[in-house]
Amino acid sequence: MALLSVEDLKVYFPIKGGIFARTLDYVRAVDSVSFDIEPGQTVGLIGESGSGKSTTGRAIVGLSKITAGKISFDGEDITKYVGKNRSSYRRGVQMIFQDAYSSLDPKRRVLDLVAEPLRNFEKLTKAEERRRVDELLEIVGLGPENAIKYPHEFSGGQRQRIGIARAVALKPRLIIADEPVSALDLSVQAQVLNYLKHIQQEFKLAYLFISHDLGVVKYMCDHLLIMHRGRFVERGGRADIYENPTHIYTKQLIAAIPDPDPEKKDDSMARRARINQEYETLKTMHYDPNGRVYDLRAVSDTHSVALPE
Amino acid sequence: MISISGAILEIKNLVTSFKIRGEYYAAVDGVSLSIHPNEVFAIVGESGCGKSALALSILQLHKGSATKVEGVIEYKGRNLLAMRDDELNGVRGKEIGMIFQDPLTALNPLMKIGAQIEESLSVHTDMNAAQKSERAHELLTSVGMERPNLVYSQYPHELSGGMRQRAMIAIALVCRPSLVIADEPTTALDVTIQAQILDLLRQLQRESQSSVILITHDLSVVAEMAHRVAVMYAGQIVEIAEVGELFHNPKHPYTRSLLASNPSLESTGEGLLHVIKGMVPSLDRMPRQGCRFAPRMPWISPEAHESSPVYHTVAPGHEVLCGCYEHFRFE
Numbered sequence: 175m176a177l178l179s180v181e182d183l184k185v186y187f188p189i190k191g192g193i194f195a196r197t198l199d200y201v202r203a204v205d206s207v208s209f210d211i212e213p214g215q216t217v218g219l220i221g222e223s224g225s226g227k228s229t230t231g232r233a234i235v236g237l238s239k240i241t242a243g244k245i246s247f248d249g250e251d252i253t254k255y256v257g258k259n260r261s262s263y264r265r266g267v268q269m270i271f272q273d274a275y276s277s278l279d280p281k282r283r284v285l286d287l288v289a290e291p292l293r294n295f296e297k298l299t300k301a302e303e304r305r306r307v308d309e310l311l312e313i314v315g316l317g318p319e320n321a322i323k324y325p326h327e328f329s330g331g332q333r334q335r336i337g338i339a340r341a342v343a344l345k346p347r348l349i350i351a352d353e354p355v356s357a358l359d360l361s362v363q364a365q366v367l368n369y370l371k372h373i374q375q376e377f378k379l380a381y382l383f384i385s386h387d388l389g390v391v392k393y394m395c396d397h398l399l400i401m402h403r404g405r406f407v408e409r410g411g412r413a414d415i416y417e418n419p420t421h422i423y424t425k426q427l428i429a430a431i432p433d434p435d436p437e438k439k440d441d442s443m444a445r446r447a448r449i450n451q452e453y454e455t456l457k458t459m460h461y462d463p464n465g466r467v468y469d470l471r472a473v474s475d476t477h478s479v480a481l482p483e
Numbered sequence: 484m485i486s487i488s489g490a491i492l493e494i495k496n497l498v499t500s501f502k503i504r505g506e507y508y509a510a511v512d513g514v515s516l517s518i519h520p521n522e523v524f525a526i527v528g529e530s531g532c533g534k535s536a537l538a539l540s541i542l543q544l545h546k547g548s549a550t551k552v553e554g555v556i557e558y559k560g561r562n563l564l565a566m567r568d569d570e571l572n573g574v575r576g577k578e579i580g581m582i583f584q585d586p587l588t589a590l591n592p593l594m595k596i597g598a599q600i601e602e603s604l605s606v607h608t609d610m611n612a613a614q615k616s617e618r619a620h621e622l623l624t625s626v627g628m629e630r631p632n633l634v635y636s637q638y639p640h641e642l643s644g645g646m647r648q649r650a651m652i653a654i655a656l657v658c659r660p661s662l663v664i665a666d667e668p669t670t671a672l673d674v675t676i677q678a679q680i681l682d683l684l685r686q687l688q689r690e691s692q693s694s695v696i697l698i699t700h701d702l703s704v705v706a707e708m709a710h711r712v713a714v715m716y717a718g719q720i721v722e723i724a725e726v727g728e729l730f731h732n733p734k735h736p737y738t739r740s741l742l743a744s745n746p747s748l749e750s751t752g753e754g755l756l757h758v759i760k761g762m763v764p765s766l767d768r769m770p771r772q773g774c775r776f777a778p779r780m781p782w783i784s785p786e787a788h789e790s791s792p793v794y795h796t797v798a799p800g801h802e803v804l805c806g807c808y809e810h811f812r813f814e
Binding site: 363367386387390392434436 | 529530644673674675676677678681682685700701702703704705706707708709726727730740741744745746747755756757758759762
């Protein structure tokens with residue numbers, strides 16, 4: 175049974191206008207997407223800015239209002255509890271944010287930041303709480319002496335690790351990681367990615383890993399969802415997407431990854447030119463007359479593509 | 484492709500220092516390099532390594548009151564650091580163009596794109612209005628704008644991020660400079676737009692035969708764009724080589740560590756990425772003697788480092804700072 179199951183999720187934002195600020199139309203940020211996350215699995219959600227990938231993640235944890243659709247956790251329909259306190263869902267699903275600078279309260283010590291989820295859900299004595307915080311800090315490679323410091327005393331990578339310690343404090347089963355390493359330098363990014371892999375094994379965690387960085391996603395995820403204009407254009411395993419991209423948008427995305435081999439730079443420039451040409455000629459085939467992405471259709475056991483019937 | 488003599492830009496022993504609490508600390512500490520005609524030269528490093536400080540020093544765009552720039556920056560034989568401000572203004576934009584990371588803050592929000600492109604022509608040339616407008620339209624077409632006439636009379640906020648960056652490139656190229664400095668030109672862009680902008684820069688560079696200094700933190704961008712690369716760490720160039728040589732035969736421990744921590748290169752999902760121990764020291768705590776990377780690899784014995792590191796030539800055009808590269812191994 176899937177750990178998290180999302181069915182026909184829609185998140186629409188109204189466009190207000192006219193003299194009475196009537197709702198004229200909607201921005202279909204997330205337009206009917208469905209997917210499952212199995213226990214312990216890492217699912218990558220990939221797209222450009224504005225594709226609706228972050229809104230999908232935020233809707234799952236209740237930070238964006240769901241317009242329609244159904245979310246089940248552990249087989250139980252929890253759509254109406256999303257975003258409500260004290261539910262077991264709130265403990266089971268946590269979030270790591272992109273910007274570790276603005277997601278940590280600058281006036282609170284690390285001890286209070288990391289203990290906050292514990293205080294919300296568990297009754298612990300001061301000593302127990304301190305012991306749990308020290309454990310959590312150790313998991314993300316920070317010593318207990320850091321508990322009494324404030325966020326500004328840490329570097330970007332360390333701050334992101336504090337965010338991770340907070341997210342794993344309640345031993346969740348699913349973490350929504352929204353661009354967790356985008357703001358970090360390469361060497362620091364490697365460190366955070368390693369910690370994410372490490373705690374995944376330790377806590378048997380599942381991730382929904384939201385990112386625009388196809389290199390990071392390839393390294394982290396076994397299952398990928400490609401999002402474009404609020405819908406999925408393609409889903410599949412790592413090999414399906416990287417070696418056999420089928421939708422014209424996915425092809426363009428994969429071709430855009432800079433090749434780390436300097437000898438191939440002319441090849442990759444030529445390949446991109448060819449694929450952009452293909453995109454122009456084939457785009458009417460891959461989108462319906464309103465520019466909407468078609469429904470996904472299975473092309474193999476693991477691989478589905480949004481193509482017309 | 485790369486001529487040995489006749490550098491277009493020659494930087495000798497550049498030291499750029501910033502004032503922190505009344506004391507000057509060098510962010511760029513003794514950098515020497517030369518840029519040849521018709522080459523893309525990349526400077527790569529992480530935040531705080533001094534790569535942007537170096538780029539801004541060339542045209543002296545730092546705030547004068549808190550910055551000290553020492554050394555020699557010779558552009559076509561003239562020392563930019565010895566020039567008066569009005570002489571420098573003749574070089575800025577005309578001889579050397581600049582592309583900034585964030586086009587939204589670099590463009591003037593109150594001026595139309597066309598006017599911003601023409602501004603530079605008004606300062607540096609005596610073209611009349613019709614000629615300027617023609618040149619601006621020509622440029623908007625060559626940077627790949629779909630509707631150049633429309634964009635000409637639009638404001639920056641009406642354009643998407645990729646189009647703004649194209650407008651920035653048009654402004655940088657308007658006076659046909661022989662050198663363009665691009666400071667993280669694609670960092671703020673999506674991957675598909677990044678690819679478009681990089682392809683455009685490469686194509687324009689080939690057509691105009693100008694030189695480009697590309698500042699970036701992204702090794703894949705370096706691989707795609709550059710002819711030669713300098714890797715910076717803690718204000719110094721630790722390794723300099725032709726791009727193929729650097730990627731296939733990296734020598735300095737920092738370069739090797741950086742390549743090993745790139746998930747795009749290690750993409751099977753097996754095993755862990757290499758992590759560089761410790762962190763980049765802040766400006767006021769930077770070690771000024773010995774090998775600056777030594778604290779990040781404590782398992783290498785201190786005798787491996789030189790007390791005052793010098794450059795070692797390992798292949799023609801390939802230089803490495805400090806002898807420790809011969810003793811380096813991953814932990």
